[in-house]
Amino acid sequence: MTTIPIYGQARRGARRTGGFLVVTALLALAVIYAVTQQAPRVSVRPGPVVDLAAHATASFPDRGGSWLATTVRADRLTLWGRLAARPGGETRVVDAAPGAADESMRESQTTSTLLASMLTRRAAVGARGAQIVACAPDSPAWRAGLRPGDVIVRVDGRLVQRPADLDVPAAGAVRLLVAPGVRGREGVTSLAPAREAELALPADDSLARAAGVRLASPRVAAFTLPGVQGPSAGLMMTLAHLDALTPGRLNGGRVIAGTGSVGLSGQVGAVSEVGLKMRGASRARAQVFFVPAPQYRQAAQAASGRVTIVPVSTVQDAVVWLCAHGGVSTACPSAP
Structure with a gap:
């Protein structure tokens, strides 16, 4: 019979206990990291639909109808949240967008106000510059x-x-x-x-x-849109500015929503998550939804209710459509 000294058994038990504690500590650290650390992924779903007239920094004429900017809500996912996420329906998990979204919104404010003033040949009303x-x-x-x-x-x-x-x-x-x-x-x-x-x-x-x-500084006539980032409200801000700068009622008394970035030459650029923005516009009972022309199919697939989807390549395209469908304004090309 071999006798194992008691102190040897104790040493082996201590080693096993120590190893178990180390493994447990490492697992705990891994869980804490997974729960707290941000992964470069976000869950996105339809966000608030913003009535621009209610967020103007200057007096905005009440002529009936509405100009609505559509948004998406993006929530950063932890690694744990990324593993547990079950996207579907109105929620998607996507890569976090790189770049400075705050600066692109500031530039969009500048572009939309300057563009409206150039289109109407009115004094510059840019928010920046x-x-x-x-x-x-x-x-x-x-x-x-x-x-x-x-x-x-x-x-x-x-x-x-x-x-x-x-x-x-x-x-x-x-x-x-x-x-x-x-x-x-x-x-x-x-x-x-x-x-x-x-x-x-x-x-x-x-x-x-x-x-x-x-x-x-150009006269300030901007929109305060808390929490809204990126350039996608550019088209709707430009149309709202056009309506405010000119007599008449460019929207024809209807609820007009849309999305699209704008450039100083009037072009309308593609934006992200058009389908989710279309769903938000449908829930807000928008009657018209302007969308960048290459993204028309995305909007059509997500639409519900009675909403007319209008693809546009330039701000002028949107103005011409509005004027041909009930808009009455000196902004219309045929106006005297």
């Missing part, structure tokens, strides 16, 4: 073709929020993105596209002074 109010003859800005009324939107690729953004040192070549000033009578028109201008500037502690311009 720096508008030239004076330009010295034979200055670098003048030689580059800039004139009073033009709005500087970007400097070397950076979005301009206010005139103070140009109160920075300057020397050498500077590239500007400029929205052309609005001159002439009211009435929707074809757009002079935004353009880039390159200025050769002398050394100065102020870019604006070196360029030979005096700047002011």
Whole structure:
């Protein structure tokens, strides 16, 4: 018979207990990590449908009907939530969108207001940007073709929020993105596209002074949309601005919803989750839903109720459709 000393048994038991505790601790840490750490995935579903008139920073005319911006709600998933998620129906699990969504919303605000002012040939009402109010003859800005009324939107690729953004040192070549000033009578028109201008500037502690311009903020007429990010409200904000800037009732008294980004030349760009936004518009009893033309099928597959889906490639397409279907406004191409 072999006798095992009691102290040997105790040592083996301690080792087994220690190993068990280590494994348990590692599993606990793994669970904590899975529950708390963010994975690059989100669950998305229809979000709030926003009545733009109720969120305007300036007085918005009450002429009947509504302009609705559609959204999706995105909830970040932990790794644990990602494993447990059971998408279906109105919920999808997708990769988190990269990039600065806040900046794209700010740029969309700028673009929509400037675009509306250019389309109607009304004074600029941009929410952002720096508008030239004076330009010295034979200055670098003048030689580059800039004139009073033009709005500087970007400097070397950076979005301009206010005139103070140009109160920075300057020397050498500077590239500007400029929205052309609005001159002439009211009435929707074809757009002079935004353009880039390159200025050769002398050394100065102020870019604006070196360029030979005096700047002011365009009058603010933006929409406050808490929690709404990204560029997809651009089309609807532009149409709402157009309606506010011109007499008449562009929406014809109907509930108009839609989605789509906009550019300074009036083009309407594709956006994400069109189907979910269409479902939100249907629940809000929208009568018309504008959608970027390449994404018409996505909207049609998700539609329910009596809603007319209208594919558009430009803001002008949407205006023409509205005017042909009951819209009465000086924004209409045939208006006197």
